[in-house]
Structure formats: C-alpha cells, structure tokens
Amino acid sequence: MKKLIAVSVFSALALTSLNSYANCALAAVKDFPRLPALEASQSQEVAALKATVDMYLERATQNLESCGGYSEDFFYNAAVTRLEKTAEHYNALVRHHNQMLVSAK
DSSP states (O other): OHHHHHHHHHHHHHHHHHHHHHHHHHHHTOSOOOOOOTTTOOHHHHHHHHHHHHHHHHHHHHHHHHHGGGSOHHHHHHHHHHHHHHHHHHHHHHHHHHHHHHHHO
16 A cells, blocks of 8 residues: 555656646747748848847747746757747748848849
C-alpha cells in the first residue's frame, strides 16, 4: 500500500513538472501578433506591424531563453517554430509589398 501511494505521488509530481516545463516554453511565445494574409494586407498595415512584430520577437526570445534547460525539447522546439513562422510570415508580407511598389513604378 505504501509503495502504491509513493508511486502515485511520484507520478503526480513528474506530470506536474512536465507540465510546467511545457508551460515555460509555450508561455514564452504566447500572444503572437495576428498577421494578415498576403493578399489581404495593405502596405500601410504591414509598415505599422513592424514595431509590433519586432517587440514580440524580442520579448518572446528573451522569455524563451529564460526557460533555459527547464523546458522539454518538444515544447521548446514548438516555441522556436512559432517564432520562426511569425518572422517568416512578416518577411513574406514585406517582400510582397516591396515587389508591388517596384512593379507600380
């Protein structure tokens, strides 16, 4: 009976700590900016998003670094992927609008 209780407590602690590891990495990248679809975006909107995206990437990167070795690889990698996708999407918006400006001349 004591072994069953000890195993139950150990399992609960392991699951709780795993959850906190996941929460650190995923919390670091929460509240990412909503970026418009490529076709639905306006040049002024993309320019206005620059500061928002830059602040988000800087804050999220710092928060993610503070997780350090306290985050499980899967969740850490998922958080890094979120940062990369946000940056890639914003860069695609900028490239699209730069091409539109060049072709309009």
